[in-house]
Amino acid sequence: MEPTTQTRKVAIVCSKGGLDEVYPALILANAARQSGIEAFIFFTFWGLDAVTERRVDHLHVNLAGNAASGMPTMVGGLPGMEALAAHMMKKHMQELELPTVREMLQILVESGAELYGCELAMKMFKRTKQDLVPQVKEVITAGDFFDLSAGAQIIFT
Amino acid sequence: MTDTDLTPILERLDFLVERQRKQQELIDELMPIAREALATAIGQLDALDKQGTFASATDLARAAAALAKHAREFVDDADRVKPIGLFGAMRATHDPDVQTGLALVVEALRRIGRGVRAREPKPLDRGAKLGALLAPRRKRAQPLLPAPVVAAAPPEAIATNGAWTRDIAEAAARGEGLALAAEHWQLIDAARADFETTHASPNVRRLTQIANVSTQDLYRLFPKAPARTLAKIAGLPKPAGCL
Numbered sequence: 001m002e003p004t005t006q007t008r009k010v011a012i013v014c015s016k017g018g019l020d021e022v023y024p025a026l027i028l029a030n031a032a033r034q035s036g037i038e039a040f041i042f043f044t045f046w047g048l049d050a051v052t053e054r055r056v057d058h059l060h061v062n063l064a065g066n067a068a069s070g071m072p073t074m075v076g077g078l079p080g081m082e083a084l085a086a087h088m089m090k091k092h093m094q095e096l097e098l099p100t101v102r103e104m105l106q107i108l109v110e111s112g113a114e115l116y117g118c119e120l121a122m123k124m125f126k127r128t129k130q131d132l133v134p135q136v137k138e139v140i141t142a143g144d145f146f147d148l149s150a151g152a153q154i155i156f157t
Numbered sequence: 158m159t160d161t162d163l164t165p166i167l168e169r170l171d172f173l174v175e176r177q178r179k180q181q182e183l184i185d186e187l188m189p190i191a192r193e194a195l196a197t198a199i200g201q202l203d204a205l206d207k208q209g210t211f212a213s214a215t216d217l218a219r220a221a222a223a224l225a226k227h228a229r230e231f232v233d234d235a236d237r238v239k240p241i242g243l244f245g246a247m248r249a250t251h252d253p254d255v256q257t258g259l260a261l262v263v264e265a266l267r268r269i270g271r272g273v274r275a276r277e278p279k280p281l282d283r284g285a286k287l288g289a290l291l292a293p294r295r296k297r298a299q300p301l302l303p304a305p306v307v308a309a310a311p312p313e314a315i316a317t318n319g320a321w322t323r324d325i326a327e328a329a330a331r332g333e334g335l336a337l338a339a340e341h342w343q344l345i346d347a348a349r350a351d352f353e354t355t356h357a358s359p360n361v362r363r364l365t366q367i368a369n370v371s372t373q374d375l376y377r378l379f380p381k382a383p384a385r386t387l388a389k390i391a392g393l394p395k396p397a398g399c400l
Contacts, residue, residue, distance in 0.1 A: 110372035
């Protein structure tokens with residue numbers, strides 16, 4: 001299907017920091033850009049981890065309470081299980097030649113997508129703009145988000 | 158087996174029938190039917206044994222005789238038996254009598270099982286089982302690039318591809334509001350060359366890998382949906398995949 005409207009735009013809110021929760025936001029934004037749709041991502045709460053310099057390469061997969069993981073919650077909650085699951089998923093992604101989160105952020109910026117951090121979440125986690133990866137354009141408030149997303153379809157992940 | 162072997166069994170059954178008749182009318186009605194059925198069954202077993210096709214019938218008859226012998230005591234004691242649960246059942250297995258009875262039941266099950274299994278195809282031997290266990294369970298994931306999309310390509314794209322000329326590309330580019338420069342042509346040629354080998358239209362990521370072009374430049378040269386626009390101009394099917 002070809003894009004029908006000239007000014008289509010999506011605003012994606014990434015509020016969770018699991019590997020499996022960050023990728024959908026990144027891939028959707030990228031697919032939007034490739035389809036000629038304007039896109040920006042608003043990283044808030046744990047989603048900030050995806051754009052935090054010392055966290056971005058160490059995102060995990062949450063197993064406890066995740067029915068689809070096939071892992072009993074009690075087992076998934078054991079120390080090291082998250083790291084193991086993240087390792088396995090990363091390995092699988094590597095086989096698929098899927099870019100890392102950091103690479104995806106760079107690709108997104110180069111594709112013309114914009115990345116924003118949430119001011120309130122930054123305060124909560126005591127992070128500054130310097131803690132974030134350089135691909136983040138700006139730290140904005142919820143109100144700014146709505147200004148930016150005027151006319152956009154909003155996706156919450 | 159002879160009829161004299163069966164006489165004690167039938168006598169015991171008669172006794173049981175007598176006893177039950179006094180207590181339950183239902184069983185009183187059912188027993189003659191059961192007896193008739195049993196007699197028929199025994200008759201048939203006897204016939205089979207005479208043909209030599211039922212070698213264990215004698216064992217069975219002996220076991221049945223033993224059962225019948227104990228049936229009387231069993232019925233007498235039935236009222237005094239206390240209900241037991243799982244642990245009671247486990248405790249009861251310490252009793253040598255229970256052990257003997259259990260062994261008999263297990264033996265019967267074993268023989269029934271043996272008979273059933275004899276009719277089934279042979280299961281895997283240990284070596285074959287081990288082989289099945291060690292065999293790779295699933296194929297390794299295939300890289301997304303190049304994507305296998307020949308079949309998914311719209312027919313008109315293939316048709317255009319066959320008859321593609323640079324003039325068609327120019328016209329298609331004009332339709333997209335683009336004027337083709339050397340940089341565009343380099344990408345068009347790279348995409349077409351890549352399609353020759355992979356049979357898939359390159360997506361943005363693939364293009365950055367094969368054509369020495371940055372993502373940024375791709376979006377600069379083809380601002381709207383770079384890989385799709387490029388594929389259209391190059392006369393290739395729409396690229397597939399998420400990246």
